[in-house]
Amino acid sequence: MTDVPINKRADPNDIRDRGLSETPEERASYLRAxxxxxxxxxxxxxxxxxxxxxxxxTFFFFVGGIAAALIRIDLLTPEGDLLSNEGYNRAxxxxxxxxxxxFLIPSIPNTFGNFLIPLMIGAKDLAFPRLNLLSWYIYVIxxxxxxxxxxxxxxxxxxxxxxxxxxxxxxxxxxxxxxxxFIVGFSSILTGLNFIVTIHKLRCPGMTWGRLPLFVWSHYAxxxxxxLATPVLSITLALIAAExxxxxxxxxxxxxxxxxxxxxxxxxxxxxxxxxxxxxxxGVVSExxxxxxxxxVFGYWFVAGSSLAIAAVGFLVWGHHMFVAGQSxxxxxxxxxxxxxxxVPSAVKVYNWTATLYKGQIAIDPPFLFAASFIGxxxxxxxxxxxxxxLAVDMHVHDTYFVIAHFHYIMVGGTVSAYFGALHFWxxxxxxxxxxxxxxxxxxxxxxxxxxxxxxxxxxxxYLGMPRRYHVYPPEWQVWNVLSxxxxxxxxxxxxxxxxxxxxxLRYGPPASANPWGAAGLEWTVPSPPxxxxxxxxxxxxxxAYNYPMEMEEGARG
Amino acid sequence: MEQARKRLATVWxxxxxxxxxxxxxxxxxxxxxxxxxxxxxxxxxxxLIFWFFMQLRTEKGLIRVFAVGAIAWLAILLTLVTIDxxxx
Numbered sequence: 001m002t003d004v005p006i007n008k009r010a011d012p013n014d015i016r017d018r019g020l021s022e023t024p025e026e027r028a029s030y031l032r033a034x035x036x037x038x039x040x041x042x043x044x045x046x047x048x049x050x051x052x053x054x055x056x057x058t059f060f061f062f063v064g065g066i067a068a069a070l071i072r073i074d075l076l077t078p079e080g081d082l083l084s085n086e087g088y089n090r091a092x093x094x095x096x097x098x099x100x101x102x103f104l105i106p107s108i109p110n111t112f113g114n115f116l117i118p119l120m121i122g123a124k125d126l127a128f129p130r131l132n133l134l135s136w137y138i139y140v141i142x143x144x145x146x147x148x149x150x151x152x153x154x155x156x157x158x159x160x161x162x163x164x165x166x167x168x169x170x171x172x173x174x175x176x177x178x179x180x181x182f183i184v185g186f187s188s189i190l191t192g193l194n195f196i197v198t199i200h201k202l203r204c205p206g207m208t209w210g211r212l213p214l215f216v217w218s219h220y221a222x223x224x225x226x227x228l229a230t231p232v233l234s235i236t237l238a239l240i241a242a243e244x245x246x247x248x249x250x251x252x253x254x255x256x257x258x259x260x261x262x263x264x265x266x267x268x269x270x271x272x273x274x275x276x277x278x279x280x281x282x283g284v285v286s287e288x289x290x291x292x293x294x295x296x297v298f299g300y301w302f303v304a305g306s307s308l309a310i311a312a313v314g315f316l317v318w319g320h321h322m323f324v325a326g327q328s329x330x331x332x333x334x335x336x337x338x339x340x341x342x343x344v345p346s347a348v349k350v351y352n353w354t355a356t357l358y359k360g361q362i363a364i365d366p367p368f369l370f371a372a373s374f375i376g377x378x379x380x381x382x383x384x385x386x387x388x389x390x391l392a393v394d395m396h397v398h399d400t401y402f403v404i405a406h407f408h409y410i411m412v413g414g415t416v417s418a419y420f421g422a423l424h425f426w427x428x429x430x431x432x433x434x435x436x437x438x439x440x441x442x443x444x445x446x447x448x449x450x451x452x453x454x455x456x457x458x459x460x461x462x463y464l465g466m467p468r469r470y471h472v473y474p475p476e477w478q479v480w481n482v483l484s485x486x487x488x489x490x491x492x493x494x495x496x497x498x499x500x501x502x503x504x505x506l507r508y509g510p511p512a513s514a515n516p517w518g519a520a521g522l523e524w525t526v527p528s529p530p531x532x533x534x535x536x537x538x539x540x541x542x543x544x545a546y547n548y549p550m551e552m553e554e555g556a557r558g
Numbered sequence: 559m560e561q562a563r564k565r566l567a568t569v570w571x572x573x574x575x576x577x578x579x580x581x582x583x584x585x586x587x588x589x590x591x592x593x594x595x596x597x598x599x600x601x602x603x604x605x606l607i608f609w610f611f612m613q614l615r616t617e618k619g620l621i622r623v624f625a626v627g628a629i630a631w632l633a634i635l636l637t638l639v640t641i642d643x644x645x646x
Contacts, residue, residue, distance in 0.1 A: 200620070228631045264639045315634055319642065331642035 023511045026432050029529040044129035045532060050115035051430075052136050053106060060102035060143060061495075063150075067095035069492065071471075072454075072485040078478050080471040088471040089156035090172065094149075096159025097177060101184050102143055104415055105273065108280035109226075110139070110191055112422045113219045115430060117195060119523035119530060120213045122204025122539040127197040135190040142184030149173040149180060158469060160270070163251035163262040167243045175244060178237040185230045188276075192226030195219055204522075206541035213521055213545055214297060217304040218283025221311035225272045225279075229315070233269035236262065260326055267318035275314040277411055278378075279307060281418030282349055285371045288421050289353045291519040292368035293360025296546040299352045306345035313342045323394045332391055339389035346382050350375060365517070366440025370421030373448045374414055381409025384459065399469075402462025405455045413451050420447065420498070427502060428512030432529040435505035439497065446494035453487025520547045569610045576603050604629075 026032060030047045033039070040048060070091045074082040083091060114132065118125055126132050149155055155172035157165050166174050199212070199220050240262070242248040249255025251262045290297045297303060319327055319335030327335075353375060362368060384406040388394050397403065420443070428434050457480040466477055473481070515524040522539055523530075576599050583595040608614050614625055 228628065232635065258643075260642070261639070264635075264642070268635050315631065316638070319638065326646070328642050328645040330645040331638070334638070334641060 021507070023432060025511070025527040026529060028531050029432065029527070030532045031431070031529050033532040042133070044125070044133055046114050046118050046126050046129065046132060047430075047530065049132050049136055050111050053110040053114060053139070056136070056140065056143065057103050057107050057111060060098050061107075063147075064095050064098035064103055065492065065495065067091045067098065068488065071095060072488040074471050075473075075481045076478075076485050078473050078475045083471065085471070086156060089158075089469070090154035092469055093155050093158055093172075093177075094146075097155070097181065098146060099411075100159055100273070100277075101181050102139075102146060104277040104411055105188060106139060106191075107277075107415065107419050108284060108422060109195070109219060109222055109276075110135075112215075112284065112426060113191075113195060113222075113280060116426065116523055117198060117216055117219060118202070119526065119534055120216050120521060121199065121202060121207050122522050122535060122541065123198065123202035124534050126194050127201055128194050131190050132194055135187045135194070138187040138190070139184055142180045142182075142187065145176060145180035145183060149177045152176070160266060161237070161240060162266075163240065163243070163259050167240055167251055175241050178240055182234050182237045185234045188226045188230045192223035192230070195223040196227065199223075204535075204539050204541060207522075210300070211541055211543075211545045212304070214286035214300070214303050214307070215280075215283040218279045218286070218307045221307040222276050222279045224308075225276050225311050225314065229269045229272040229276075232265060233273075236265040236269070239265075260322065263322050263325060264318070267321045268315075271318040271321065272311075272314045274407070274410065275310055277415050279310060281374065281378075281415040282307065282310075284418040284422045284425075285353065285374050286349070287519075287521070288367045288371035288425055289356050290546050290548070291425070291517050292362050292365065292371065293357045294363075294518065294548050295356055295360045296544070296548055296550075297352065298355035298358075299348075300545060302348050303352050306348040309345035310342060313338065313345065317342055317389075320389050320394070323391055324398045329391075336389050336391050340386060343382060343386055346378075350379055363517075364441070365437060366444050367421050367425035367517075369441055369444035369448075370417050370424060373444060373451075374417040374421065377409050377413025377417060377448075377451065381406055381413055384409065397462050399467055400462035401458040401466045401468060404468050405458035405462060408455045408458075413455070417447065417451075420444070423498070423502070425517070426523075427505070428516045429523060429528050429530070431506055432512050432527075433505045433509030434512045434516060435501050435509055439501040443494055443497045446490060446497070450487050450490030450492075450494050454484050454491055455487070457481070457483045457487075520545070565610065569606050573603055573606060576606075 022032075030045055033045070034043070040052065043049060043052075070083060071088070074080060074088060074091075080088060114126070117123075149172075152173050155170070155174055155177040157170045157172070157174060157177075161174065161178060166178075199216060203212070239248075239250045243250050243252060243255075243257070247255065249257045251257040251259050253259060286297060286303055317335060317339040319331055320339045323332050323336075353371075384402070388397065388403060388406055424435075424440050424444075461477055461480045461484075464477065464480075466473055512528040514527050516528070517524075522541070525539065526534060580596055580599050583592065583599065587595050608625055612625070614622055
């Protein structure tokens with residue numbers, strides 16, 4: 001990043017000199033376009049709505065994080081001496097519900113997608129700005145319902161709400177929790193719909209499909225899943241409520257229902273939802289890798305197409321969650337094969353990123369460190385996913401900590417790394433200030449180390465047979481659990497760090513230029529922070545995506 | 559305008575008739591035939607709603623592709639669940 005000379009104190013003798021407390025770009029930006037609460041809470045500006053989401057998802061990230069901390073503290077000892085059995089069940093259920101629906105799913109799309117898609121395609125806003133605001137309000141209502149569940153005694157079914165536990169046996173706030181998830185689903189659907197229409201209809205002149213940034217492609221793929229899968233979850237949760245409240249026989253065998261049907265319907269949504277969580281992260285990493293290498297992305301169409309392929313094939317693999325649940329072995333064999341197939345487009349991306357970095361002039365800045373962490377952890381999480389897709393091995397490790405470690409490598413190692421990578425990459429664009437690079441680098445390294453220390457031992461625990469959702473375990477497993485909890489403390493500290501240096505940068509950070517990373521892309525052509533209407537004149541694109549200068553090797557020059 | 563209203567009313571009445579058929583079918587037809595009847599009637603209802611209420615008759619190209627996409631995804635759900643159910 002090009003450093004701006006630090007000259008932040010205003011000249012006390014010159015009343016017009018505001019020092020660095022407000023730059024001319026800031027004065028003209030969306031951040032200063034209205035100072036009232038009303039101008040924030042009734043805004044239809046996609047950038048402001050993105051910030052509303054940024055604050056809300058950060059809040060829920062820490063609520064979910066507190067639940068995780070309770071779990072890890074309880075697991076320090078083989079006895080369940082911090083939480084009661086019920087308390088432990090409630091802690092991991094709320095951890096899952098909050099992290100999945102109130103952090104991971106909205107995290108990258110609703111903050112960075114909202115902020116960046118119009119800027120990246122040369123539009124003034126999303127196609128339906130008021131729908132965008134409505135989507136945030138629906139999210140908040142869903143979130144309040146979840147907080148109500150939290151204070152009203154919690155819910156103990158696990159985030160998956162499996163029947164017949166959720167429909168017949170659980171005593172917690174099942175219906176209220178399901179209602180919260182039902183409500184927040186509509187927020188997802190509206191956001192997905194908004195992105196699809198925006199990407200189809202609001203691209204500026206010259207911004208053809210082949211010139212779209214890969215971030216936009218991955219959000220397009222994500223939006224398709226949001227729109228196609230989320231209604232199935234909503235219907236499924238409504239069916240649970242119907243069975244629990246009115247005794248309609250859908251999942252209860254005594255009433256003529258089929259318990260496995262619940263798992264089919266739930267995972268028809270929830271497996272694609274894994275891709276809702278990770279696809280935006282894949283898009284972020286494509287941007288970070290090309291910007292760090294200062295090179296055109298290798299195999300543009302393969303990376304773009306692999307997003308769509310992941311979205312489509314991701315819908316065909318849900319049965320791998322039910323290999324030991326009584327699903328027919330023929331169906332299991334089909335799902336096992338299809339689960340292996342989804343690894344192909346994921347691997348395409350990793351190969352292309354690596355090829356993009358090859359001979360690039362890589363800057364070891366925080367965004368690149370997050371992207372590199374993502375790639376490593378995503379590969380590890382993905383490969384262990386292949387292990388789990390094998391029918392015989394899954395018999396051994398199903399519902400153990402092996403599964404927990406696997407999906408945390410994808411969702412936390414992958415998505416959360418990408419989220420922080422995006423935050424560090426676009427922070428100067430969003431707020432017009434740069435932060436101390438060294439702190440960003442330290443945070444990226446701490447997250448990588450803390451993450452691996454937390455979750456790698458869980459692979460071993462799972463392989464040794466420690467089941468998930470238990471807080472009492474044989475003493476010989478304590479060492480792995482202590483390692484894991486130690487890693488979690490490092491991770492916790494690392495997650496708190498940005499609160500210090502990013503918030504510090506808002507006031508004291510040197511102002512960022514329009515393009516502090518020297519990156520390609522329309523969002524870097526507007527001032528930092530961008531003006532309210534994004535572009536003073538509608539941009540015209542007559543160059544390819546990632547238009548970095550081509551460099552020839554010495555011997556190749558003509 | 560008048561014609562459009564009449565058309566909507568006719569479609570609505572057709573939907574009500576199909577609903578009556580579903581209810582009647584559930585009492586009179588049993589076994590595998592029952593599923594055929596109820597799914598057949600449901601498909602007819604969906605077609606009417608797609609074509610008239612969702613105005614796909616006046617839309618073209620991409621919008622129709624998206625509508626067919628929704629049906630295709632429903633087909634994926636039903637097919638793969640059925641594979642499990644019939645071979646369990």
